[in-house]
Amino acid sequence: MKGGAPANATPERNEFEELRNSISALREELETRFDLGSRVPRNAASPPPSGAAARDRVSELEGLGLDPIELFERARRWMPQRWGAARSAEVDEFGLDPVHLERVRPLLDFLFERWWRVQVAGAENLESADGERLLFVSNRSGILPYDGLMIAHAVERHHPGRRPRFLVADWLATLPFLQPGLARIGGIRACTENAERLLLRGEAVVAFPEGRKGALKLYRDRYRLQRFGRGGFVSLAVRSRAKVIPVAVVGAEEAHPMLLRLDLATRLLGVPFPVTPTFPHLGPLGLVPLPARWRIRFGEPVHFDRVESQRADDPLYVSRAREQIRGKIQSLLDAEVYARGSVWR
Amino acid sequence: MRLAVTGLGSFVGARVIEALLEADPEQPIVGLDLELPASLEDRIAFRPVDLTGPAADARIAEILREQRSDTVLHTAFFGTPHRDVEYAHELEVVGSLHLLNAIGATGIEKLVVMSSAEVYGPHPDNPNFLTEQHALRGHPDAHSVRDRVEVERLVRLFAARHPRARAVTLRPAAVVGPSIRNRFTRHFDAKRVTTLLGYDPLMQFLHEDDLIDAVLLALDRDLGGPFNLSGSGVLPLSTLLRLAGKRNWPCPHPLLYTLRYLDSVGRSADPPQAFYDYLRFLWVVDGSRAVRELGFSPLYTSKEAWMSFVVSRKLEAYV
Numbered sequence: 001m002k003g004g005a006p007a008n009a010t011p012e013r014n015e016f017e018e019l020r021n022s023i024s025a026l027r028e029e030l031e032t033r034f035d036l037g038s039r040v041p042r043n044a045a046s047p048p049p050s051g052a053a054a055r056d057r058v059s060e061l062e063g064l065g066l067d068p069i070e071l072f073e074r075a076r077r078w079m080p081q082r083w084g085a086a087r088s089a090e091v092d093e094f095g096l097d098p099v100h101l102e103r104v105r106p107l108l109d110f111l112f113e114r115w116w117r118v119q120v121a122g123a124e125n126l127e128s129a130d131g132e133r134l135l136f137v138s139n140r141s142g143i144l145p146y147d148g149l150m151i152a153h154a155v156e157r158h159h160p161g162r163r164p165r166f167l168v169a170d171w172l173a174t175l176p177f178l179q180p181g182l183a184r185i186g187g188i189r190a191c192t193e194n195a196e197r198l199l200l201r202g203e204a205v206v207a208f209p210e211g212r213k214g215a216l217k218l219y220r221d222r223y224r225l226q227r228f229g230r231g232g233f234v235s236l237a238v239r240s241r242a243k244v245i246p247v248a249v250v251g252a253e254e255a256h257p258m259l260l261r262l263d264l265a266t267r268l269l270g271v272p273f274p275v276t277p278t279f280p281h282l283g284p285l286g287l288v289p290l291p292a293r294w295r296i297r298f299g300e301p302v303h304f305d306r307v308e309s310q311r312a313d314d315p316l317y318v319s320r321a322r323e324q325i326r327g328k329i330q331s332l333l334d335a336e337v338y339a340r341g342s343v344w345r
Numbered sequence: 346m347r348l349a350v351t352g353l354g355s356f357v358g359a360r361v362i363e364a365l366l367e368a369d370p371e372q373p374i375v376g377l378d379l380e381l382p383a384s385l386e387d388r389i390a391f392r393p394v395d396l397t398g399p400a401a402d403a404r405i406a407e408i409l410r411e412q413r414s415d416t417v418l419h420t421a422f423f424g425t426p427h428r429d430v431e432y433a434h435e436l437e438v439v440g441s442l443h444l445l446n447a448i449g450a451t452g453i454e455k456l457v458v459m460s461s462a463e464v465y466g467p468h469p470d471n472p473n474f475l476t477e478q479h480a481l482r483g484h485p486d487a488h489s490v491r492d493r494v495e496v497e498r499l500v501r502l503f504a505a506r507h508p509r510a511r512a513v514t515l516r517p518a519a520v521v522g523p524s525i526r527n528r529f530t531r532h533f534d535a536k537r538v539t540t541l542l543g544y545d546p547l548m549q550f551l552h553e554d555d556l557i558d559a560v561l562l563a564l565d566r567d568l569g570g571p572f573n574l575s576g577s578g579v580l581p582l583s584t585l586l587r588l589a590g591k592r593n594w595p596c597p598h599p600l601l602y603t604l605r606y607l608d609s610v611g612r613s614a615d616p617p618q619a620f621y622d623y624l625r626f627l628w629v630v631d632g633s634r635a636v637r638e639l640g641f642s643p644l645y646t647s648k649e650a651w652m653s654f655v656v657s658r659k660l661e662a663y664v
Contacts, residue, residue, distance in 0.1 A: 089588060089648070093579055094473055095547050174469035174626070176543025176598075180581065183547070193472035 087184070094165065094198070095183035104185060111146070112153050115291050116251060120154045121336075122298035125245060128159075133242035134204035135195075136164060136298075137233055139225055139329055140214030141252040143274055145172065145187060146289065151206050151247055152186060154296050164204035167195060169211050175271065192232050199240040206247075207233050209322070216261060216272055222253040223333045231322035237304045238312040244302040246325055248332035251294030254343050292343050299332050346372075346564065349414040351396065351444060352421030353378040353385060356525050357459050360557045361418060361564075362389060375412045377405060378421070396421055396440030397432075405447035416455040416564055417448055422496075424527045426489035430614045437492040438499070445503045448510070455511050457563045458500050462516045462573060463490045467626035473547070474631035477516075477571045487619035497571070504569060511569040515559060518575040518630055519623075521650050522553030523657035528620055534658065538586055541625050542595040547579040549629045552650035555643040562639045572639060573630035576647040582624060588648070589655040598625065 088099035112118050128134055136155070141147060148166025156163040167190035173179055174189070188194050190207070198205050208214060213226040237244050258274045265273035279286030302325060311317045348365070352358040353376045365372045366388055374389040381391040392408045395401060409417075421440055427433040441458070448456055465475045466482040483494040497514055504512040519529045532538065551574050559574045586593050598621065605617040635641040645653060 087581075087584060087587075089580075089584060091547070091579065091581060091584070095579070095581065097581075170470055176541075180543075180545035180583075184581075188473065189470075191470070191472050193474070193476075197472075197474060 091184070094186075094188050094194070096165070096186050097184040100184045101186070108149065108153055108185075112150060115289070116150065116255070116294040117291075118150055118154060118251075118294040118296060120158070120296050120298075122300075123158050125298045125300055126155060126158050128243065130162075131202040133199045133202065133240055134164065135199065135233065135237050135242040135244045136204065136206040136247050137244055137325055137329065138206060138208055138247035138249055139223070139333060140208035140210045141217075141222070141249065142256045142289075143172075143215050143258075143272060144256065144289075145182065146255060147249045147252045148187065148206050148208070149185070150252075150294065151249065151296060155204065162204060164206050165198055166206040167208065169208070169215065171212065171271065172215075192236060195233075195236055196240055199236070199242050209233050209326075216258070216274075218261070219253065219257040219259055222257075223250070223337050225326055225330050225333070228322050228326045231318040234304075234318045234321045234325070235312040237302075238307050238318075239309055241305045244304065244325060246299035246302070246328045246332060248297045248299070248329055248336055249294065250297070250333065250336040250340065251292045251343070254292035255289035255294075257290070293340070293345055295336050295340065297332050297336055299328055302328075346416050347412065347414045348373065348416045348418060348564070349375045349377060349409055349412065350389075350418045350420065351377045351394075351440075352419070353382055353391075355420045355422065355459075356424055356553070357556065357560055358418070358420040359384075360553075361420075361560050364557055364561060373412070375408065375414060377408065396443055397435040398443075401440070401443040402446040402450070405444060406450045409447060409451045409453060414451075415453060417444070417453055417457070418560070418564060419444055419456065419458045422459060422493070423489065424525070425531065426487070426528060426615060426619075428614050430488045433488060434492055437489075438495045441496045441499055445499055449503060449507055454509055455513075455564070455567075456500075456503075457513045457515065457560060458496065459560075460493050460497055460514045460516045460571070461490075462518045462575070462628060462630045463487070463623065464494050464497055464516060465628050465630065466490065467546075467622045467628045469626050471627045471629075473627060474629055475573070476631045477573055477634055484619055484622060486616050488615055490619070511567060513563045513569055514571045515563055516571060516573050516630065517551045517556050517559070518549045518573070518632075518647075519551070520553055520556050521550050521654035523653065525553045529623075530654065532620065532624075533589070533591075533654070537592045537594045539601070539621075540582060540586070540593045540595050541598045541601065541621060544598070544625045545581045545583050546625060546627050547629055548582055548585060548647070549575050549579050550647045550650040550654075551576050551643065552645035552653060555641075555645055555650070558644075559635065559639065559641050562641055566639055568638055572635040572641075573632045574635055574641065574643075575630050575632035576643045576645050576650050577632075578647045579629055580648055580651070585651055588652065 087097050091097045136151060138147065138151060145166065145168050148168065152164045152166055163186065165186045165188050168182055168187040169190055173182065173187065188198070190211070195205050195207060209228040209232070210226045211229055217224070217226060233244070236242070256274070256276050256279070258276055260275045262273045262275060276286065278288070278290070350358050350362060353362070359382065362374055362376075362385065365374065376385065376389050376391045377394045379393060379395060390412065394404055394408065398404070419441065422437050423433055462475070464481045464483055465471065465479055466484045468482060481494045481497055483490045500512050500514055504510060520527060521530055555576065556574065559572075563572065583593070601621065602617050
């Protein structure tokens with residue numbers, strides 16, 4: 001057994017030598033065929049290589065300061081080996097894929113820092129113990145769930161490792177193509193069972209009680225809160241003893257200002273069909289959100305931990321608490337909209 | 346325990362009998378079926394019964410009394426949906442009705458019925474985890490699932506009428522493993538797996554060995570009611586196929602449902618959505634009740650169950 005290792009080493013080294021020789025032979029072959037080895041400008045004395053057309057194209061690119069091999073290498077590294085290879089083999093129980101999230105994080109950072117230049121106010125209200133159940137309640141704007149994504153991003157920047165999951169309305173959470181993508185970066189279909197399960201796991205959750213009505217309101221109704229559902233979020237907070245943090249998002253209404261809704265198209269397609277200044281007449285370009293400046297303001301938390309759990313089923317209590325939180329968010333919104341000078345700066 | 350088993354040829358029936366006989370060769374078991382599989386000859390008592398027959402209930406009651414059975418395991422269901430919808434309905438629903446009547450008449454107190462998590466149905470508005478309290482909505486086009494939902498209803502009625510009886514229904518998630526054959530394993534056996542374009546649901550599996558363990562626990566424990574069974578963890582369909590090294594064939598669902606319609610009515614009596622909707626929407630179950638109350642601890646996570654299935658099929662290809 002002892003003699004095994006050195007005896008094996010020699011053929012291995014031989015193989016390695018062989019491999020190295022064949023690689024260098026291949027490189028020489030490539031260099032002579034395509035004349036790529038000469039990074040210095042070719043002189044007239046060099047023999048004319050074969051493949052004149054290809055060589056001309058190569059030298060053209062080189063003239064522009066671009067190295068074709070380098071370009072190809074960069075493209076190859078950028079492209080995943082196969083579609084889907086940039087995903088992990090494990091997801092959490094709601095489908096969040098940590099590898100995929102890291103992959104799209106530069107894009108989210110770009111949207112947060114450069115595109116919408118998000119300012120965060122009231123971050124002191126985010127102070128919380130680890131594993132404390134947090135329920136963020138926010139105004140909803142725009143069809144695509146950018147606001148949930150940005151709130152999750154803002155919270156994570158103040159509490160690394162604590163990224164809230166955002167709830168996505170039914171009709172959006174079941175759309176083909178969109179749904180798998182949203183689930184991978186932390187979106188979850190909005191229903192009480194899901195939110196409760198998440199809170200009990202000690203996760204933070206972002207809820208939008210306005211739901212569909214908030215997402216589909218027209219530009220002229222901007223920053224006016226719609227009805228807050230049936231107050232499911234209050235019952236939820238009472239039952240799971242979660243801390244409710246009201247959130248006001250300003251700027252998201254201008255990202256995709258909805259001028260009108262085409263009800264006929266909505267009925268035909270089964271999904272809302274908005275008309276914004278850029279969509280649908282600019283085609284896919286119309287899906288690019290406008291770069292309004294965003295402000296996300298976290299209000300003072302509302303505690304439900306001393307409330308008896310029977311109150312969760314008391315409709316009068318639930319509606320009072322619901323309206324109270326709705327009022328808080330509306331006043332935060334009014335203050336923020338009043339305070340901002342321009343939509344863009 | 347003096348056990349009576351229906352469905353000797355079914356996967357669960359055959360494997361549970363093997364496991365019980367292995368633990369104790371003298372274990373009293375009576376088999377109720379049309380015929381006795383050769384592998385079980387002289388190892389268990391056998392009484393030929395046609396569950397669909399007109400006087401089946403009286404005959405079963407007679408056998409149960411004669412054998413002094415105290416526990417019944419009902420597994421007479423088709424693993425893969427049967428082509429003959431009428432016959433499948435007769436056997437699965439009417440057969441179960443006959444069996445339940447006989448059990449009610451003899452005063453047996455323990456009954457375990459094999460159902461499936463498919464009874465919840467794939468629906469866009471399912472929560473991410475379905476608990477046992479969730480409504481059994483099934484799938485309107487899948488006759489096998491419709492029949493199972495009907496059987497579950499019969500068992501609930503039975504339990505309400507016989508409060509002393511312990512009626513357990515087991516609802517396993519998609520069961521995979523080296524030897525089981527059902528519509529999921531058949532679909533994933535293909536070289537190129539058809540998937541629905543734009544959909545990538547989270548899937549959940551139970552390993553076949555864990556299923557047998559759960560049935561043995563359910564026979565043993567003094568408990569009643571429905572139990573979801575699943576391995577822990579979920580994985581998106583695309584990840585599963587990647588782990589298996591399989592290519593997929595993404596097809597827009599309206600196109601697939603139209604094209605495959607004629608092809609599929611001839612073969613399985615159900616339109617394609619009866620199966621493909623299970624690869625389109627969520628139907629993941631919360632198996633924590635079985636873990637808490639039955640003491641069920643699956644050896645395989647969803648991913649390990651899937652890998653066990655994939656690896657066994659790869660080995661089979663070489664043997």
